[in-house]
Amino acid sequence: MRQPLWILNSVLFVLIFVFIMFIFFSRVTIEERESIEPDKSKIEIIEEVSKVNIKKIYEPEDLFGTFIRKLPEIKEVDYVRPLPAPPRPAPVSIPKAPVAKFLDPLDVTLKGIVSVGDGTDSSAIISDNKTKREAVYKVGDKIEDAQLIRILNVKVVFVRSNGQQEVFYLREQDAQSDPSFLNIDDWNGIVKKEGANRYLVSPTMIASRVKNLAQLIDLLGLTSAYHKGKSVGCRVGDLEKDGLGNKLGLKSGDIILSINGVKPTTTKNRLEIYNTVTALQKGDSVVVKLQRRRDTYTLQYRLEEFRPAEQKFSLSGLAKITPAQMEQEQKKMLEQKYKFAPTAEEIKKRERRNMLNRGERPRTRRKSRFAE
Numbered sequence: 611m612r613q614p615l616w617i618l619n620s621v622l623f624v625l626i627f628v629f630i631m632f633i634f635f636s637r638v639t640i641e642e643r644e645s646i647e648p649d650k651s652k653i654e655i656i657e658e659v660s661k662v663n664i665k666k667i668y669e670p671e672d673l674f675g676t677f678i679r680k681l682p683e684i685k686e687v688d689y690v691r692p693l694p695a696p697p698r699p700a701p702v703s704i705p706k707a708p709v710a711k712f713l714d715p716l717d718v719t720l721k722g723i724v725s726v727g728d729g730t731d732s733s734a735i736i737s738d739n740k741t742k743r744e745a746v747y748k749v750g751d752k753i754e755d756a757q758l759i760r761i762l763n764v765k766v767v768f769v770r771s772n773g774q775q776e777v778f779y780l781r782e783q784d785a786q787s788d789p790s791f792l793n794i795d796d797w798n799g800i801v802k803k804e805g806a807n808r809y810l811v812s813p814t815m816i817a818s819r820v821k822n823l824a825q826l827i828d829l830l831g832l833t834s835a836y837h838k839g840k841s842v843g844c845r846v847g848d849l850e851k852d853g854l855g856n857k858l859g860l861k862s863g864d865i866i867l868s869i870n871g872v873k874p875t876t877t878k879n880r881l882e883i884y885n886t887v888t889a890l891q892k893g894d895s896v897v898v899k900l901q902r903r904r905d906t907y908t909l910q911y912r913l914e915e916f917r918p919a920e921q922k923f924s925l926s927g928l929a930k931i932t933p934a935q936m937e938q939e940q941k942k943m944l945e946q947k948y949k950f951a952p953t954a955e956e957i958k959k960r961e962r963r964n965m966l967n968r969g970e971r972p973r974t975r976r977k978s979r980f981a982e
Contacts, residue, residue: 713770716756720778725763732761736778801857802916809859813892813913820854823884829854835865841875843867843901859909865901 721744722735730749737744738753751758755771764784768776779785800815820826831847846864849855855862866874869883887896896911 711772712774713755713772715776716753716768716778718753718778720766720780723761723763723766723780725761729761734758734761734766736766797852797854797857801854803859804912807859807908808910808912809857810914810916811858811896811911812915813890814915830860831855831862832866844874858911860900861902863902866898867901867906868899870897 717739719737719739720734721737724733724735726732733746733748735744736747736753747753747758749758749761753768756768756776758766759769760767764781765777765779768778770776777785797819800812800819802810804810820829826832831849832844833847834841835843835845842865844866846855846860846862846866849860849862868874870886872879872883872886874880874883890896890913892913892915894913896913898909898911900907900909
């Protein structure tokens with residue numbers, strides 16, 4: 611049992627001896643670190659070489675110094691120059707105002723209207739006169755380049771591609787009874803200048819021509835006027851040459867500061883002015899204070915019936931005329947100049963008469979009693 615241990619010990623001893631000998635003979639010797647400082651003799655040689663001027667080799671001069679470079683002549687530059695002339699102002703050309711191009715009206719006929727509620731769900735029966743075709747249209751539908759924007763009880767409103775609006779009525783009398791149809795330019799029989807900043811206004815005629823406050827605002831082009839962010843009154847817009855504003859003595863750009871002492875700066879005050887003016891009777895006055903540029907003016911309007919200046923009457927006959935007769939005379943004079951639309955009462959009487967005549971269609975050639 612001892613022989614295997616002896617062999618094992620011998621083998622281990624031999625292996626250890628072999629490893630020791632391998633390590634001994636295979637080790638690497640490291641050389642000593644040499645100094646990087648150059649020798650003194652080499653330093654002297656480098657200094658001598660650095661003193662040699664090597665520019666002669668790469669510059670255009672020979673090694674013997676016989677070549678002389680010619681330097682370019684430097685010209686003196688005068689940096690002080692005269693100032694350039696200022697540019698001439700170019701004349702400003704004001705472009706011409708574009709001429710409005712109106713399209714030919716739509717060749718259609720309004721046949722009927724089905725009115726529902728506020729008009730958003732209403733429909734209109736429109737016939738194309740070219741194709742003789744009838745169709746039902748609602749708000750938003752298009753005919754050629756026109757779009758239907760509103761349907762009312764007796765009319766429809768279209769807007770064209772260039773912005774112009776066209777209104778179609780069911781009947782001719784509907785158009786004539788429309789307040790916008792009655793806007794005529796002659797205000798001589800309604801407003802008369804009595805003196806400096808004093809005017810006469812016929813209450814009966816002004817009420818027949820101006821139906822509501824919105825129409826008056828449109829005629830005068832009234833907008834709110836502000837100064838430093840605070841409302842100071844109403845500004846008068848662009849006025850027509852023979853329009854109501856010029857007849858009343860107003861001018862474009864005037865700022866209305868007060869009416870009968872009430873300033874039109876708030877909605878409450880404007881409503882108060884409207885109620886006060888509409889409640890005035892014949893003989894009452896309306897005092898308007900306004901600012902024109904930097905000056906302040908006061909205009910006085912007296913509600914009184916009067917005769918137009920072109921009519922002449924004798925003083926004896928004038929004293930006997932009553933206000934009712936004067937109003938009738940004014941109406942006759944206007945009948946000679948304008949064709950009046952039938953009143954609402956006359957339209958009701960005509961419709962009743964047609965119903966009694968077994969639903970006979972009204973005759974378009976029949977004239978009202980106010981017609982010429």
